[in-house]
Amino acid sequence: MNHLEWREKFLEAVAACSNEGREAAEYIRARGTYIGLRGARKNVGAFWVLTRSIYFNAAHYSREDSIANPAAWTLLIHEVKHLQQGFFTALSIYGELEAWQIQFRLYKKITGQNLHPALEEIVSLPLNMERENLRRARKLMTDYAGVMYGANLYPLYPLHREIKYWLTRK
Numbered sequence: 001m002n003h004l005e006w007r008e009k010f011l012e013a014v015a016a017c018s019n020e021g022r023e024a025a026e027y028i029r030a031r032g033t034y035i036g037l038r039g040a041r042k043n044v045g046a047f048w049v050l051t052r053s054i055y056f057n058a059a060h061y062s063r064e065d066s067i068a069n070p071a072a073w074t075l076l077i078h079e080v081k082h083l084q085q086g087f088f089t090a091l092s093i094y095g096e097l098e099a100w101q102i103q104f105r106l107y108k109k110i111t112g113q114n115l116h117p118a119l120e121e122i123v124s125l126p127l128n129m130e131r132e133n134l135r136r137a138r139k140l141m142t143d144y145a146g147v148m149y150g151a152n153l154y155p156l157y158p159l160h161r162e163i164k165y166w167l168t169r170k
Helices: 001-018 017-031 070-086 095-111 115-123 132-145 159-168
Strands: 037-038 047-050 052-059
Touching: 001 017, 001 037, 001 070, 017 070, 017 095, 047 070, 052 070, 070 095, 095 115, 095 132, 115 132
Parallel strands: 037 052
Antiparallel strands: 047 052
8 A cells, every 4th residue: 555545544544533533634634744654762652743744653553554553543643733732832741741631531432441550640630731740740651651752851831931930930
């Protein structure tokens, strides 16, 4: 199956899984977002790049398997959320928390499976700008995905808000 055939079948599967999936597929189609496979650290399932493309980690996903894989569908929705958030929010614990919550709530809903305890706690956290809440989210992400995931490198707030916090403590 060529890339364009795979992309369309994959987006059809994502769109059929939920309203969030339909919205993500529409977002990708409207913007011509490239979706592909590329190697990455083992702790990473997928990632977006500055060219606004999304790549799945080739070590974990293949074109054929992703079409029928709820983990791939919800991971795409996670990455689309980052593109919608914008650069600075996406590269913050707040942005990661929002994307993780969308991804894993939907994965649980689609599959009916219980999540890992760290993921259950992540989806139960409030999505707010309280620093202790975001620190807890960072710890849970690192516990679940490992230090090499990189959550420990992200500021808690989007960068402009993090700088303001450090200058004013507000």
